[in-house]
Amino acid sequence: MSPKQWEVVYAGRMSAAAKQTGRAAPRGRMDKRQAILAAAFDVFARRGYAQAGVDEVAAEAGVAKATVYNHFGDKETLLREAIAASAEEATAKNLAAVERLVDSGGDPRELLEDVGFRLIQCYCDEQSWALRRLLYAELAHLPDLLEIVQVRASARVRQALADRLARLALAGRLRITDPDAAVEQLSALLTGPLEARAEWGTRRLSAAEMRQVATAAIDTFLHAFGSRA
Amino acid sequence: MSPKQWEVVYAGRMSAAAKQTGRAAPRGRMDKRQAILAAAFDVFARRGYAQAGVDEVAAEAGVAKATVYNHFGDKETLLREAIAASAEEATAKNLAAVERLVDSGGDPRELLEDVGFRLIQCYCDEQSWALRRLLYAELAHLPDLLEIVQVRASARVRQALADRLARLALAGRLRITDPDAAVEQLSALLTGPLEARAEWGTRRLSAAEMRQVATAAIDTFLHAFGSRA
Amino acid sequence: MSPKQWEVVYAGRMSAAAKQTGRAAPRGRMDKRQAILAAAFDVFARRGYAQAGVDEVAAEAGVAKATVYNHFGDKETLLREAIAASAEEATAKNLAAVERLVDSGGDPRELLEDVGFRLIQCYCDEQSWALRRLLYAELAHLPDLLEIVQVRASARVRQALADRLARLALAGRLRITDPDAAVEQLSALLTGPLEARAEWGTRRLSAAEMRQVATAAIDTFLHAFGSRA
Amino acid sequence: MSPKQWEVVYAGRMSAAAKQTGRAAPRGRMDKRQAILAAAFDVFARRGYAQAGVDEVAAEAGVAKATVYNHFGDKETLLREAIAASAEEATAKNLAAVERLVDSGGDPRELLEDVGFRLIQCYCDEQSWALRRLLYAELAHLPDLLEIVQVRASARVRQALADRLARLALAGRLRITDPDAAVEQLSALLTGPLEARAEWGTRRLSAAEMRQVATAAIDTFLHAFGSRA
DNA sequence: TATGAATGAGTATTCATTCAT
DNA sequence: TATGAATGAATACTCATTCAT
DSSP, X not given: OOHHHHHHHHHTTOOHHHHHTSSSTTTTTHHHHHHHXXXXXXXXXXXXXXXXXXHHHHHHHXXXXXXXXXXXXXXXXXHHHHHHHHHHHHHHHHHHHHTTOOOOSSOOHHHHHHHHHHHHHHHHSHHHHHHHHHHHHHTTTOTTHHHHHIIIIIHHHHHHHHHHHHHXXXXXXXXXXXXXXXXXXXXXXXXXXXXXXXXTTTSOOOHHHHHHHHHHHHHHHHHHHBTTO | OOHHHHHHHXXXXXXXXXXXXXXXXXXXXXXXXHHHXXXXXXXXXXXXXXXXXXXXXXXXXXXXXXXXXXXXXSHHHHHHHHHHHHHHHHHHHHHHHHTTOOOOSSOSHHHHHHHHHHHHHHHHSHHHHHHHHHHHHHTTTOTTHHHHHIIIIIHHHHHHHHHHHHHHHHTTSBOOSOHHHHHHHHHHHHHHHHHHHTTTTTSOOOHHHHHHHHHHHHHXXXXXXXXXX | OOHHHHHHHHHGGGTHHHHHHXXXXXXXXXXXXXXXXXXXXXXXXXXXXXXXXXHHHHHHHTSOHHHHHHHHSSHHHHHHHHHHHHHHHHHHHHHHHHHTOOOOSSOOHHHHHHHHHHHHHHHHSHHHHXXXXXXXXXXXXXXXHHHHHXXXXXXXXXXXXXXXXXXXXXXXXXXXXXXXXXXXXXXXXXXHHHHXXXXXXXXXXXXXXXXXXXXXXXXXXHHHHBTTO | OOHHHHHHHHHTTOOHHHHHTSXXXXXXXXXXXXXXXXXHHHHHHHHOTTTOOHHHHHHHHTSOHHHHHHHHSSHHHHHHHHHHHHHHHHHHHHHHHHTTOOOOSSOOHHXXXXXXXXXXXXXXXXXXXXXXXXXXXXXXXXXTHHHHXXXXXXHHHXXXXXXXXXXXXXXXXXXXXXXXXXXXXXXXXXXXXXXHHTTTTTSOOOHHXXXXXXXXXXXXXXXXXXXXX
């Protein structure tokens, strides 16, 4: 992924204030902080936390190294904030996908396949793999990253998904007694196969392959939780 | 994990000849190599590759730092070999679990739950988490690790599992058309929930919780692939 | 930094002038670089390139080791720059000696003996021996040192000397057809005996001994190139 | 100079015993010592003393590293012995050249030019340059090398040369009062120009160029010391 | 706030040397 | 004597962090 592409990705992270004022009106302040965060995630994702140099982050952000320290204090904090920002972004995308899960009457299969496909797309995003790589790698040393990934990201998506499944069950479209259990199975079926297929993030999956995984997952899921099961 | 425990673990790696002769006949040479490999995996797992010092590995193996270099040439090779050895070991345990999957007549549910439970135990092993952590962390920098994890570990287990499921299907215990697809679903159901429940390896799961995951997984699986489905 | 700047810089190293002119105006930055260069030459000369430690250079320069690397990048570059600076300095001294070679009318013997003596003094300078030692030792590994010693040092002195001899010949004081050939003979006669007498730089020569060498050299030279020859 | 050529050079260093018995009758003993010495000089000459590894010497000699230590005790001794052997060899060649300086009646110019040319050839030999490089580089650290080069090599050649010049003077072919002074001038004239012309040993001189240097040197010398001067 | 320069605490790697066989 | 393995001491180079401006 080229630096240019990252800029696009990170453009979405501009502060609410910045967005309101149009493009980048109150420049000179928040801009640098954002640039550093974006560069930091980029570099950490590419090189890994320990192998990444603050020099490199600063260079990619176009600021002096000391400026990075002025803003974030130390490398660890920089990692945490970069991960938090990225996780927030990824979570938002996941939640957007889940929000499409509304009963439209009739067989929910197609609906579930569509949402499943969208969740898989989120999961297979380059940034998403990078995020998981960083979390896996550093969780052992920085246990508080767990709070970020679990409370502020994963759990929120699961909760939202459980809510939607519950409503579908209530509407008689699914036969679910414990929505949390159902979400656990559904999530497993959707994301479990991706590790191997995407070769742990080193291979890009085609849309067709993603859709195939979604279809298989929903098929199994509906055998167990479909209303005609 | 204490050194004593590692010795037990690595005892399995002794050459056939050594096992036969009783007390490690060709000692004095391979001993040090094994000690280094064990220490290396231990330290890399604890600290992460980049943060781990070769000093520390040498100290834990009870040899001089230069001896590590005599045997492995550089730190990267040491990582590769340590990972390969550990992956081999983990794979062996997984295969042993899969081998129990033989039709004993009647309802396969209990059998599947037992094997599922054992596979989950393998997955939740401390060493297993450490291995996945290292792989996730370094796969981006050392792409050839993929071969180790995929070809020499993951794929072999999947293949073995597919074989057994095929035989159960042949015996009329399951209703499977594509064994590979069935394995994909089963694996996902067994391991998918563990990430979150074990908090990405930072929390130990009780046997009861593991069994619960197994039961839920097999239940869903049998809805989709059971012969009465 | 351009070569021109270096000349200026190094002129300043003979502190007397610099101190007189005021208070070291552009201090603070160049100071450290100079201190490192001086220390580097010193240490390399004492210990030899390979045996010298960058630690030692830094300590002698009164800076941190990393500062040395900030300025010069690596040990090899440090050697090159230290040698170049020292060679420049030595060349300046040689040229100053040659410049005294102006016809004052009458027999040139005394004049030549005086200049010869001064050149021998340059050659026997401690720094001069150290420089030749380093060059001899490292020329095989760092062939670009040749350019420094030949083009920027030795050749310039020879050229200047040839010019002066040519003018003396033109004035009828010497009988020279090829000034370059004459310089070659003269240089050989002046410096050739010093190797053995100074025991390859390990022994200090007295002024009397240097003068004796000069006298003998000029005597032989005048037999071959004197106007009455 | 290729490794093969070195073997030829060093073949001449076989022990007297070996020579007597024909070719290499008492093999297995002295052979290894010689091979190590030859390899040592080769490696030291190529890499410099500090940069050369005992490993490399052992490998080039075809023995184990420990064998080198069995024979020579430590690296420094190895250097000394290798240098001594090489210096002895070079001295022998120089003496052989000097021995040709016998009065054959008439003008000694041609005779002197021939001997001068031969001495220049010795001086420009690859091994000779390597030897001087090593001596220059290490003389500061290992002062006892001085004894080798001065007493056992340089002085002997000078002495022999002085003897021959004295006899020529006695025969009326030269007009010399102090033979040592005459040798000093002659040596300077012969070897002085070579440093610059051969670019400190990095360039090979053609026979024509060597002869030219010899001719010029002898011409100057005879102006000063010829009997018709 | 932003920066260029400086630094102290590392860390991977090498190598002369020793020892058991 | 010859060797393969082991080692302790050394060393070039890096990097997170600080400080003066």
